[in-house]
Amino acid sequence: MADAARERVLVRKVADLDAAVTEALDFLEQDFRGLRVWVKPNLLGSHHPDEGVTTDPGVIAACVRELRNRSARAVFVGDNPGGGLTAPLSDFVAVTGAVEASDGSFTDVSLRTTTLKLESRFVPRVAVSALLNEVDLILNLPVFKTHALTILTGAVKNLFGVIPGRQKTLLHAKARSAVEFAELMVDIYQALPVPVLSVVDALRGMDGPSGPSNGRVLRIGRLITGRNPVAVDAVMAMMAGTKPDRIPTIRIAANRGLGPDRLDGIEVTGDSTPIPGFRLPTMLVANLGTFLSGAAYTATASRPVLAPDRCTRCGRCATGCPVEAITLAPTPVIAFRNCISCYCCVEFCPERALSVRRGIRGLLRRMSGR
Ligand code: SF4
Ligand code: SF4
Numbered sequence: 001m002a003d004a005a006r007e008r009v010l011v012r013k014v015a016d017l018d019a020a021v022t023e024a025l026d027f028l029e030q031d032f033r034g035l036r037v038w039v040k041p042n043l044l045g046s047h048h049p050d051e052g053v054t055t056d057p058g059v060i061a062a063c064v065r066e067l068r069n070r071s072a073r074a075v076f077v078g079d080n081p082g083g084g085l086t087a088p089l090s091d092f093v094a095v096t097g098a099v100e101a102s103d104g105s106f107t108d109v110s111l112r113t114t115t116l117k118l119e120s121r122f123v124p125r126v127a128v129s130a131l132l133n134e135v136d137l138i139l140n141l142p143v144f145k146t147h148a149l150t151i152l153t154g155a156v157k158n159l160f161g162v163i164p165g166r167q168k169t170l171l172h173a174k175a176r177s178a179v180e181f182a183e184l185m186v187d188i189y190q191a192l193p194v195p196v197l198s199v200v201d202a203l204r205g206m207d208g209p210s211g212p213s214n215g216r217v218l219r220i221g222r223l224i225t226g227r228n229p230v231a232v233d234a235v236m237a238m239m240a241g242t243k244p245d246r247i248p249t250i251r252i253a254a255n256r257g258l259g260p261d262r263l264d265g266i267e268v269t270g271d272s273t274p275i276p277g278f279r280l281p282t283m284l285v286a287n288l289g290t291f292l293s294g295a296a297y298t299a300t301a302s303r304p305v306l307a308p309d310r311c312t313r314c315g316r317c318a319t320g321c322p323v324e325a326i327t328l329a330p331t332p333v334i335a336f337r338n339c340i341s342c343y344c345c346v347e348f349c350p351e352r353a354l355s356v357r358r359g360i361r362g363l364l365r366r367m368s369g370r
Helices: 017-027 057-069 155-162 167-171 178-191 229-239 248-255 284-288 294-300 316-320 344-348 360-368
Strands: 007-013 036-041 074-077 113-117 125-129 137-141 143-147 151-153 196-207 216-226 266-270 303-306 326-328 332-334 354-357
Touching (some): 007 229, 017 057, 036 155, 113 178, 125 167, 137 155, 151 229, 155 178, 155 196, 155 229, 155 248, 196 229, 216 229, 229 248, 229 266, 316 326, 344 354
Parallel strands (some): 036 137, 137 196
Antiparallel strands (some): 007 216, 196 216, 303 354
């Protein structure tokens, strides 16, 4: 998938969004004429755009418009949210603004599935949206934000959304540590049958230990664009204040020759200066996870913690837990001996009643001065 040549990434400050998206698509040097394009935003759940969780509807609308202007044969906008759906997809994600922004191109990608074979030590195949086999390329629109498990959720991680339904959650039980899960993310990216071009929505960003749905929203005001998702993620990591090879998905992808994990392998155009004060989740044990697995990883992992006053007892956390570690009594009670620290419950809680509490990871991080 990756070119041997230096990868190019554009970081564009956004004053006029339409102009910025036009420049981003120009930068990709892709002839879209006659192509069927899956515009793949991050539609994690029912979140208002101001929450910084989902792709800004303005970015989606501008991409759809540009693709039509560039004579794409068909444009489909869709994503598979994190947990199970509680309503038809278009209703479930209506509050994100994505359906309206799609201007008739919104597609319920959860309805039809096909099988994607993987070269993976975790699972031999996954069910994916059938649309994957019906398009010529993916225009990937991740959001610039942290992820409690994978540290950042960027271009490679956003492609996990080709998988519909609860299967995504259950895969956490197959690849339990942060590094194992990152490896599975790369397995899926590597198996995709079509090219992936990425425009990261960094108009807003989200930082902190409880991403991708419960963090501090920041105004960043940039788009990050590139043909290689690993290179795009590497620039994103640098802007978030860390070395790319400290992000497991980037490191693993680079080891497979899928992209660079060093900035000297990337030609960056524009303003990629780090975002002042950007707070990443703890990384030390996530990276030590290369050597830790199973019980050792579980023992050192951070834990979800409940703010009972915010909890509406809706039960989405319990339904979404891949190892059934949560019971409602009537608010959630977590059996930590079973918890694998996947943070799905934190991700799926619509009330931000769950967050990540640092365990030994946090202690080690503070000791290491990071
Ligand atoms: S913690 Fe969140 S997801 Fe779980 S029951 Fe309470 S409100 Fe619902
Ligand atoms: S309790 Fe939360 S963090 Fe623990 S396994 Fe269940 S969903 Fe994952």
